[in-house]
């Protein structure tokens with residue numbers, strides 16, 4: 001089955017043709033975010049139209065923002081694309097192309113991609129936890145994406161791990177992401193040396209004991225959160241996402257530390273880095289569209 005897949009982000013729109021789970025062609029186009037949501041949809045239509053001559057059975061859209069995946073509309077996206085909130089992406093694209101179209105939030109789509117083709121392949125249930133400027137995530141349970149009652153499931157970063165701790169943008173205090181995000185690591189490292197301004201810069205200097213101490217303290221914060229998530233969801237696989245988790249040190253440390261922090265029945269959980277990189281959203285959106293076209297998506 002051939003699916004045209006798009007991954008709409010605040011800075012770039014990735015697009016490609018996915019044939020039986022394999023990304024055949026992949027391009028990246030700047031997102032006209034400042035021109036608003038309608039301009040983004042117009043670009044999406046143009047990109048999709050370019051793939052049509054190759055034949056397609058469906059369209060899969062992974063997108064920034066909170067997405068009502070039942071209606072395929074954008075519930076909220078003002079923080080990344082102005083005027084995108086409220087746009088009926090699925091209806092607009094199905095009217096234009098008469099192809100079954102699946103629309104899903106980008107983190108959720110990436111989790112579906114990892115579950116089907118990457119770190120969670122063969123697993124019953126997968127949690128994806130992403131570490132970047134914030135901490136986000138998604139849950140694929142018994143093979144199906146769990147979106148919650150309001151399409152908001154997976155906000156792992158706003159689980160409170162420090163009662164009364166640091167203030168968070170969500171209005172609470174002590175949220176997991178204030179301590180465990182890649183940004184939190186950089187913030188701590190820059191107290192030592194302002195030139196430690198990225199995960200890459202920090203891991204290059206891991207042999208310095210004071211840098212390693214900052215990294216190890218950050219990893220302990222991650223362990224608190226992951227242990228709670230494992231106790232709550234009992235997944236058989238947990239994928240660590242985000243650029244900082246492409247480094248081997250944090251992944252190997254978490255593989256060793258997390259099982260020691262959960263009850264014995266949970267220790268067989270497989271912890272690994274996400275495998276699909278920036279193709280996860282495209283592949284996941286394509287998989288959702290394939291299921292929709294095959295009548296398997298409820």
Ligand SMILES: [Zn+2]
Nearest residue numbers: 158168170175
């Ligand atoms: Zn928060």
